Amino acid sequence: MTDDFDDPDLAAALRNIAGPVPSVDAALPVFHRRVRVARIRRVSVAVSGAAAVALIAVGAVALTGNERGNSITPMDPSITLDTVADPSTGVGPSTTTTPTTTRVDDGDTGPSSGSGAGTAGESGSGGTASIPSSGSASTTVGDSDNPDDPDGSDDSSNADDSEDGHNEGSGNSRTTTTTGGRAVTKRCSSAGGSFTASHLIKNSVTNVSPAPGFSKTDQEIESEKITVVFGDNEVEYHVVARWTGESFSCSVGS
Amino acid sequence: MVGVDHHDWNAGTLRTDIESYFRAHYGRLVRALTLVGGSEEAAADAVQEAFVKAHQKWRTVSQYDDPVGWIRRVAINRLHDEHRRNTRKDRAVARLGAGETWTVDAPEASTSEPLAAALAGLPRQQRLAVALFYLEGLSVAETASALEISEGAVKFHLHQGRERLRGLLDEEWRP
Structure with missing residues (x-):
């Protein structure tokens, strides 16, 4: 104690006010009990924290999975795109969009005797068709998610359906999506021409190759677009890519 | 220790x-x-x-x-x-x-006593300094460390507190 403030009388008086020193023996069990409680609390907090972290991790994984699914869904064309054009008459094509995802191109491209624009199927949603005056067919198909057609069948009335029709002209292009959005088999038949797949997700093209039995033609793959130029009468190409809203155009006779 | x-x-x-x-x-x-x-x-x-x-x-x-x-x-x-x-x-x-x-x-036990009342009337920091110095027997440096203040501040508090308490103590001891 510093001499300047040393005051035994004051210290004694203060001790008198404060009373006796509390019993340690009585306090010790209380201390041990509090230590146990604190330990249990820490363990429970740690367990809760671990559970929370696990829950967050599971949630994150689930969200990531959903995100992937969401990124696929709008890109899933779920459509069958039939484009028939008759350049000999200069009349545009008919376009049918259907929400099917399983339709496989059977290659049945019969001759067409009809001319004139077909009727867009009523099951297609968001589809637009542009008819170039040069006789080339350019078809853009939008979102194929059609709630009106849950079974995915093509119930549209198409007067110029290439499945049934036939084409007397020299140009007949037909494109068909075959799988669920990431892969598409595109077939064009004409006396030369080209088809283009656009609106692709940038750099998402993983494969562009002629289907078995078809010869390789010139192809150009850009980051968001594929162009295949062919000189034979018919070409069928497999395209594996992802796209934001499918847009295929098949030009014939050029 | x-x-x-x-x-x-x-x-x-x-x-x-x-x-x-x-x-x-x-x-x-x-x-x-x-x-x-x-x-x-x-x-x-x-x-x-x-x-x-x-x-x-x-x-x-x-x-x-x-x-x-x-x-x-x-x-x-x-x-x-x-x-x-x-x-x-x-x-x-x-x-x-x-x-x-x-x-x-305020101290419960003996608020009726003038010294206890005077102690309760001290500022809290001053009361702490007095208690630690006189009751716990800490040095000025230890008291400063415990209160996280400077030694000069501790000396000030001890001086002020002692002045007020010592006066009452003298009165109680006065015949």
């Missing part, structure tokens, strides 16, 4: 260490803080809690030069927190117009 073996960290040693400190310092610490807080129960709670925290961090705390100083500071801080909490309660009750406020700030 109780010696600690810093190398043997099994549970038994830890228990013995902390118990030794507890036995050596608990009583004096509670008594000093009772003089500050006015309630032995509140003081005991603060000191117990400080020892529990020390137990949780004993491997670190025991490495300090003055583990008891750390425990003392934790106890004082806890007492401060309790005091602030009670002050807020008092103000809230007053705002609600209950008309009756309560506090644990």
